[in-house]
Amino acid sequence: MQSVTSYCRHAAVVSALSLSAVLPAHAAEDVSLRISWLMNVQNAGYVMALEKGFYEEAGINLGIFPGGPNINSTAMVASGQNTFGTNDVSSILFGNAQGMDLVIVGACFQKNPAGVLSLAKTGIKEPKDLEGKTLAYTEGGPWTYTQAMLNAAGVDMDKVNKVVMAGNEVLMTGQVDAKTSFVVNEPVALQVQGYETATLVPADYGINAYAETIFTTADFAAANADLIKGFMTATAKGWDYAFSHQEEAVAAVLARNPELNPEQQKRQLALEEDFVKSADTAKNGLCSVETAKVADSYEILKTYGGLEGDLDIPAMVKTEFNVGQ
Helix, strand or coil, X not given: CCCHHHHHHHHXXXXXXXXXXXXXXXXXXXXXXXXXXCCCHHHHHHHHHHHCCHHHHCCEEEEEECCECCECHHHHHHCCCCCEEEECXXXXXXXXXXXXXXXXXXXXXXXXXXEEEEEHHHCXXXXXXXXXXXXXXXXCHHHHHHXXXXXXXXXXXXXXXXXXXXCCHHHHCCCCCEEXXXXXXXXXXXXXXXXXXXXXXXXXXXXXXXXXXXXXXXXXXXXXXXXXXXXXXXHHHHHHHHHHXXXXXXXXXXXXXXXCCHHHHHHHHHHHHHHHCCHHHHHHCCCCCCHHHHHHHXXXXXXXXXXXCCCCHHHHECHHHCCCC
């Protein structure tokens, strides 16, 4: 018969083993990500990293929160309401010019999807073809990068009829020949309605500007290097998984925003792969960032975007969090 002492020791061991089976070695860190707009496949990498447990493996308990017309991700992160945010690189640069203290820890869209959209029947295949045509624009990212592209391509801006208008309807009704656009979603919206489209992407003409830039505060980055490295590693794995399992990724995004058009989201995700993967990501990993490219964007924004003030770009860009480092 087992003695009372040995029984108690056995019970203690079983109890400890049982607890170790259900309790993590250490509590996961609560982290929040504020995306730049409403949930769609532009965020497929973060969604899949969450769905497949990549953030959990990195010791991160992540919450993903939508942006929107009245929610500025840079302001939310700068004020401490969210840990990380995503946005166009211009938003981080303008934010710091206005006194925010943000740092860039990654960039998931190596090519910025801001550009020019036209119907294929107009025959606009290169920037020079816009001479003699009517181009609709609104102030902001696409127009800033479009101006830089047209200048780089030697387009005579006096020969381009520029009008301030928005919406795909201005193309559909023939009011204009082309419009500034985000070329991973707006062309798809036309294509599902039966229109053939053509696009011009400034990144294809040497205009460097990241999108889906991931940022946090300088103070948080200084104190949480391991967490950020884990976050970026999980995010890169999420994007890789999303492109390898596109139907699953689209379904996961639709579950979070059922109002999206499934066919449009499917086509958009397929287009995004060319914007996320590059020669740089082959070397440095998905969502990597380079100081020189952010510096290029800074000069573009000072020339065409109205950015004022001096910024310390090397101090803002944290290449040490590149997954390939």
